[in-house]
Amino acid sequence: MTLRLILTRHAKSDWDNPLDSDHSRPLSARGVDSAPRIGRWLSGKGYLPGQALVSDATRTRQTWDLIAAELPDAPVPEVDRYLYLAGPDVLLGRLRRATAPCVMLVAHNPGTGEFAAAVLQSPVAHDAFNRYPTCATLVAEFDLPDWSSLDYKTGRAADFIVPRDLD
Template sequence: MKQLLLLRHAKSSWDDPGLDDFDRPLAERGVKAARSIGRELAARGWLPDLALVSPALRTRDTWRLVAAEWPVQPRIAFVEALYDASAADILSQIGQTDASSGSLLVIGHNPGLEQLARQL
């Protein structure tokens, strides 16, 4: 793998306090930001061959909006282990991917993603 992209899900909504954390949707601000980051990634040529995405609603929605801005779609895997994962867990998932991929995108959650970025 030549390039690793780490992306925390876009801003999520807290409008429904009774909703399970896994099922929280994106806030309107998050929807706009996800589209914007998708355009920016495309403009920079940072398009992954493979995306590993936490299956939580807000990460799936972030993925959908980001990838909608790209001219080609990479392979995608929704990985249960990325939900609420530690830095070590995320790194383990990265290590299990096909090393022939030129670029990998991981969409997950803090604090794990932020801790991994600092460690790297």
């Protein structure tokens, strides 16, 4: 069976309010613009998640909501506090409990970018891949019977995009 992961770093956050904690920082105007464009791109390509795993930070929840608004039949997100600033091993562990054939995970750097590089058999040939900028989105595919078999170096990149590519 082919499983698909849509791995997205949250959109650009707003740093203007010094009273916002890191966890509660909202999206900036640029982030609010970028996330729906990624959603339209996903929808147009037929990359439609059946399950969404989302960090409980404000900016990741907002990113998901803006992307989901562009997807037909978007799933209700599973908001998970353990995904907040999670490293690759936590992301791997959470994905091993996923149930849908296509899962979207919205989280943070550096863990998201590190996980993207670690889970693929070979890196993506895109100049932004190693930086994994805000709202960067990897679509990876895995020939596995289920998510419990997921491991590092088992995926292949089907697609990769950053909002700037959509300008």
